[in-house]
Amino acid sequence: MKSVLDVRSVRKSFGADVVLQDINLEVKEHSVTVLIGASGSGKSTLLRCINLLETIDDGEIWLSESEITAINFDQDSARKRMGIVFQNFNLFPHLSVLDNITLAPKIVHHNSAETSKQQALQLLSRFGLEVKAHEYPDRLSGGQQQRVAILRAIATSPEVLLLDEVTSALDPVLVAEVLQLVAELRGEGMTMVVATHEMGFARRVADQVGFLHQGRLLELGKAEQILDDPQTPELKSFLQAVREAGRL
Ligand SMILES: Nc1ncnc2c1ncn2[C@@H]1O[C@H](COP(=O)(O)OP(=O)(O)OP(=O)(O)O)[C@@H](O)[C@H]1O
Numbered sequence: 001m002k003s004v005l006d007v008r009s010v011r012k013s014f015g016a017d018v019v020l021q022d023i024n025l026e027v028k029e030h031s032v033t034v035l036i037g038a039s040g041s042g043k044s045t046l047l048r049c050i051n052l053l054e055t056i057d058d059g060e061i062w063l064s065e066s067e068i069t070a071i072n073f074d075q076d077s078a079r080k081r082m083g084i085v086f087q088n089f090n091l092f093p094h095l096s097v098l099d100n101i102t103l104a105p106k107i108v109h110h111n112s113a114e115t116s117k118q119q120a121l122q123l124l125s126r127f128g129l130e131v132k133a134h135e136y137p138d139r140l141s142g143g144q145q146q147r148v149a150i151l152r153a154i155a156t157s158p159e160v161l162l163l164d165e166v167t168s169a170l171d172p173v174l175v176a177e178v179l180q181l182v183a184e185l186r187g188e189g190m191t192m193v194v195a196t197h198e199m200g201f202a203r204r205v206a207d208q209v210g211f212l213h214q215g216r217l218l219e220l221g222k223a224e225q226i227l228d229d230p231q232t233p234e235l236k237s238f239l240q241a242v243r244e245a246g247r248l
């Protein structure tokens with residue numbers, strides 16, 4: 001299987017704080033990589049580096065055949081090939097659901113208004129949200145808003161979708177519907193990198209799970225291996241803490 005993302009020996013610091021160190025991570029096409037780790041371990045920073053929202057200090061990031069961190073690489077063109085969704089819904093409040101979804105296809109990818117609209121409506125109906133097409137975000141539940149945010153991110157057919165704690169601002173019932181959408185996207189072959197605190201979800205959808213600890217990718221492997229047979233004391237104690245919080 002072709003590699004869609006390849007993070008090679010990446011280091012990132014903020015001032016004197018090294019927050020990512022020697023990160024190596026390969027993401028194959030149609031696979032789901034789940035990043036776990038305590039608060040502050042570097043999950044968001046890694047996703048932001050991949051999306052070029054942060055500049056790395058050392059190493060390389062490849063998106064398919066392009067080294068997107070190369071000095072002269074056109075960053076906008078790289079970002080256009082990725083989708084990213086954050087924890088807090090970032091829909092435009094003054095635009096309807098439909099206009100939120102068609103904005104990037106029209107403005108960034110120069111698709112026609114009609115094509116963009118048809119594709120957006122198709123996406124919405126595929127995921128049971130077509131009745132919301134003309135609503136404004138504040139009329140949607142948190143779970144619906146987050147699902148629309150994800151659909152908006154895939155409306156441009158990204159090579160990889162990056163999801164950063166997309167469920168952590170939601171009530172448990174709403175979490176399930178958002179995770180269901182992610183599972184369906186996986187079924188359709190979307191390549192994803194997902195930072196989450198939902199271990200059950202990691203077990204259900206991850207092709208590989210990476211454990212970050214203080215900016216290092218301490219363990220990387222299949223979900224069962226990482227969640228059931230941790231090797232490092234750091235992962236063992238992380239899982240213990242998760243278990244005590246009732247999230248495993
Ligand atoms: N813009 C910034 N400036 C300085 N330090 C930052 C910045 N962004 C993140 N950090 C630091 O980098 C480290 C990693 O943060 P990051 O947000 O990546 O962690 P995380 O694993 O996503 O945590 P959480 O689970 O709470 O979301 C933290 O120590 C954080 O304080």
Ligand SMILES: [Mg+2]
Pocket residue numbers: 043044045164165195
């Ligand atoms: Mg984070």
